Amino acid sequence: MNAQTPSSEKLARFNVSPARRRRDRIARGTILAATVLALIPLLLIVYYLLSKGLSSWSPSFFTTDPTGNTFFKSSSIGGIKSAIFGTIEMVALASVIAVPIGVGVAVWLVEYGKNSWFAQLVRFFIDVLTGVPSIVFGLFIYIVLIVGTGSSFAGYKGALALSLLMLPVVTRSAEVILLLVPGALRESALALGAPRWRVIFSIVLPTALPGMVTGVLLAVARAAGETAPLLFTAAAAKATSFNLGGFMNSLPVQIYSDVTSPTTAVVNRAWGAALTLVVMILLLNLIARLIARRSRLA
Amino acid sequence: MSTDGTSLRTAEMEPDDRVEPGEREGGPVDPSVTDPATTDATIIGSPMRKSSKPQTTAPTAPTAAAPAKQGLSVRLEALKAFYGASEQVKGVDLEFRANEVTAIIGPSGCGKSTMVRCINRMHEEIPGARAEGRVLLDDFDVYDPSVDVVAVRRAIGMVFQKPNPFPTMSVFDNVASGLRLSSRGRGELHKKVETALRGAGLWDEVSGRLSEPGAGLSGGQQQRLCIARSLAVDPEVILMDEPCSALDPIATLKIEELIAELKSRVTIVIVTHNMQQAARVADRTAFMLSGQLVEVGPTEDIFTKPSDSRTEEYVTGKFG
Numbered sequence: 001m002n003a004q005t006p007s008s009e010k011l012a013r014f015n016v017s018p019a020r021r022r023r024d025r026i027a028r029g030t031i032l033a034a035t036v037l038a039l040i041p042l043l044l045i046v047y048y049l050l051s052k053g054l055s056s057w058s059p060s061f062f063t064t065d066p067t068g069n070t071f072f073k074s075s076s077i078g079g080i081k082s083a084i085f086g087t088i089e090m091v092a093l094a095s096v097i098a099v100p101i102g103v104g105v106a107v108w109l110v111e112y113g114k115n116s117w118f119a120q121l122v123r124f125f126i127d128v129l130t131g132v133p134s135i136v137f138g139l140f141i142y143i144v145l146i147v148g149t150g151s152s153f154a155g156y157k158g159a160l161a162l163s164l165l166m167l168p169v170v171t172r173s174a175e176v177i178l179l180l181v182p183g184a185l186r187e188s189a190l191a192l193g194a195p196r197w198r199v200i201f202s203i204v205l206p207t208a209l210p211g212m213v214t215g216v217l218l219a220v221a222r223a224a225g226e227t228a229p230l231l232f233t234a235a236a237a238k239a240t241s242f243n244l245g246g247f248m249n250s251l252p253v254q255i256y257s258d259v260t261s262p263t264t265a266v267v268n269r270a271w272g273a274a275l276t277l278v279v280m281i282l283l284l285n286l287i288a289r290l291i292a293r294r295s296r297l298a
Numbered sequence: 299m300s301t302d303g304t305s306l307r308t309a310e311m312e313p314d315d316r317v318e319p320g321e322r323e324g325g326p327v328d329p330s331v332t333d334p335a336t337t338d339a340t341i342i343g344s345p346m347r348k349s350s351k352p353q354t355t356a357p358t359a360p361t362a363a364a365p366a367k368q369g370l371s372v373r374l375e376a377l378k379a380f381y382g383a384s385e386q387v388k389g390v391d392l393e394f395r396a397n398e399v400t401a402i403i404g405p406s407g408c409g410k411s412t413m414v415r416c417i418n419r420m421h422e423e424i425p426g427a428r429a430e431g432r433v434l435l436d437d438f439d440v441y442d443p444s445v446d447v448v449a450v451r452r453a454i455g456m457v458f459q460k461p462n463p464f465p466t467m468s469v470f471d472n473v474a475s476g477l478r479l480s481s482r483g484r485g486e487l488h489k490k491v492e493t494a495l496r497g498a499g500l501w502d503e504v505s506g507r508l509s510e511p512g513a514g515l516s517g518g519q520q521q522r523l524c525i526a527r528s529l530a531v532d533p534e535v536i537l538m539d540e541p542c543s544a545l546d547p548i549a550t551l552k553i554e555e556l557i558a559e560l561k562s563r564v565t566i567v568i569v570t571h572n573m574q575q576a577a578r579v580a581d582r583t584a585f586m587l588s589g590q591l592v593e594v595g596p597t598e599d600i601f602t603k604p605s606d607s608r609t610e611e612y613v614t615g616k617f618g
Contacts, residue, residue: 114425184462188524191420192531193452194479202479206466 053275056268062276066238066254066269077265080273082240083254087277089242090155090234090250091224094162098223099216102170103205109171110178111200123175129168137164138229146233155241155248158234165229166219173215177208210292217288221281227252251277369565370436370453370534371396372417377431379412379421386412388589389431394535396436399557399566401580401597403573405617409589410569414537417567418454419447435535452480455528455564459540461520463512463527469504472512472523476531490530497563498526499556518549525556529564536560538568542575554579573613577601585609 067078113119141161181204189199230253237247258270372394379387387409394400402410415421416429433440440450463472473491495501500522542550557579570576576583584594593606604610
C-alpha cells in the first residue's frame with residue numbers, strides 16, 4: 001500500500017474478509033454436521049427401543065419369570081423378572097468388589113505411587129485391562145472357577161467376571177478425578193497437622209466424590225450391559241434366584257437368547273428387556289447424581 | 299483470652315511446662331540464644347516432646363495465673379533446600395524471634411517460599427524435594443529423625459497465598475477441620491471454633507452463617523477463615539506465604555491488622571512481595587536473594603539504612 005491509498009480503503013482492512021467469512025461458515029457447518037451425525041444413531045436407538053420395547057411392557061412382563069415355552073402363544077412365554085433381579089444382584093456384587101478396590105488403587109496411584117516405576121507399571125496394566133474384550137474376562141473366570149474347580153455356573157462367578165471388567169474403568173476414572181483435586185487442599189490439610197490418611201479420607205475423597213460417582217456409574221452401566229462375561233459364568237436361567245451360588249439369569253443374556261429365537265413374541269420380549277435395561281441404568285444415573293449433589297455443600 | 303481453649307490446653311500440659319511461659323512474662327525473651335540459661339530452660343519444656351507423650355495429667359481448672367499462650371522462636375541453621383538436584387535455598391542462618399512478626403522479602407524465585415515451607419516440613423511434600431540443615435523450634439530440631447512431622451505441623455501453622463477453604467465443608471467445619479483431622483475435636487469444639495473465629499476477626503461477620511459453605515465467603519473472609527482454621531489447632535508459630543497477594547487493599551488491611559493482634563500469642567513469619575506491607579507489619583525484615591540471606595534486621599533499618607548495597611537497591615526499587 002502506498003500513501004495515496006484512499007482512506008475508505010484503509011478502513012476496509014478492519015472488515016472481515018469474504019474469504020474468512022466463508023471459511024468460518026464452512027468450519028461451523030462441519031462441526032454442526034458432525035454433531036447431528038453423532039446424534040442420529042443415538043436417536044434411532046432410543047426410537048426403536050421405545051417403539052418396539054414399550055409394546056411388550058405390561059405388569060406381568062416385570063412380575064413373571066420366563067417360562068421357556070417359546071413355541072406357544074405369546075401370552076405363555078413369561079416376563080423378565082428373573083433377569084432383572086439377576087442383573088441387579090450380580091452388578092451389585094460386582095460393584096461391591098470392584099469399587100473399593102478400584103478406588104483404593106486410584107488413591108494409591110495418586111497419593112503414594114505418583115510417578116514411581118511401580119505406579120507406572122500399574123497404570124500400564126490398567127490400560128491394558130481396559131482394552132481387554134469382555135469375553136476374555138468371561139473365559140478367564142470360566143477356566144479358573146468352572147473348568148478349574150470342576151464346578152458349575154454361578155451368579156457370583158458372573159459377578160466376579162463383571163468386577164474384573166469394572167475394575168480398570170473405576171480405577172482410571174477415579175485416578176483422573178483424584179488428580180483434579182487441587183494440591184493446595186492437600187497441602188493446607190497437611191499443614192494443619194493432619195495425618196496423610198486423614199487428609200485422604202476427610203478432604204480428598206469427599207472433594208472428589210461427585211466425579212467419582214460418575215466414573216463408578218460408567219463402570220456399572222458397562223457391566224450391566226455385558227453379555228459375554230456372563231454367558232459361561234452365570235449362564236441363563238428361568239427362575240428368579242437370590243442364591244448367588246446358583247445359576248442366575250441376567251438381562252443381557254436374556255436378550256441374547258431371546259433375539260436368536262424364531263418366535264416373534266420372544267424377540268419382542270428382547271426389545272422389552274433392552275428398554276428395561278436402559279431405563280434401569282438411566283434411573284441409577286439420576287439417583288446417583290442426586291445423591292452426589294446432596295452430599296456436596298455447594 | 300485466659301478462659302478459652304488455648305489456656306486449657308496449656309493447663310493440660312505437664313507442670314514443668316508452666317514455668318516456661320512464666321519466665322517470659324516480661325515480654326518475649328530475646329531468643330538470640332546467647333544465654334545458656336534460656337536454652338536449658340526451654341529444652342525441658344519443648345512442645346514437641348510433650349505432644350508425643352500421652353496427656354495423663356487431668357486437666358486441672360486453669361488457674362487465673364495461667365498466662366495466655368505465647369509464640370516460640372524459630373532458628374534456621376545452615377538450611378539448604380533442594381528440588382531434585384537444584385539447590386533453591388543455599389545455607390540460610392536466620393532467626394525468627396518469639397512473638398514478633400518477621401517479614402521475608404526478595405525477588406521472585408529467590409527461595410523465600412521454599413525456605414518458609416521448610417520450617418513446618420511442607421517442603422518435603424513435593425516429590426523430589428528435600429532439605430538439609432537444622433530448623434530449631436525453641437531449640438528443638440524439627441528435622442530430628444525421631445520427630446513426628448504431624449506434631450511439627452500442629453505447632454507451626456501455615457496460611458497460603460490463595461485462600462483455600464475446604465470446598466466440601468461449611469464455615470464451622472472448616473475451622474473445626476484442623477481439630478477433627480488431628481483427632482482432637484472432642485469436646486468444646488464449638489467454643490474452640492468461636493475462639494478461633496474471634497481470633498481471626500471473623501466471628502461478627504460469619505456467626506450467623508456457620509453452616510454455609512466456606513467457599514461462599516468473599517476472598518478476604520476466606521483468607522481470614524484460613525487463618526482461623528490454623529489458629530484453631532493452637533500453633534506456636536504461623537507461617538504466611540504471601541497471604542494478601544490475592545486480596546484487595548481493604549481485605550489486605552484487615553489481615554494486616556489481624557497480624558498485629560496475633561503476634562501477642564504466636565510468632566509470625568510472613569513472606570511478602572509487597573515492601574510496604576513488610577514495612578507496615580513486620581518487626582524485623584529479612585532480605586533474600588538467589589537462595590541466600592542477604593540481610594536481616596529491624597524493619598526500619600532494612601528500609602532506611604540497609605547495610606548491604608543489594609538490599610538498598612532492592613528496597614529502593616532498582617531491581618526486583
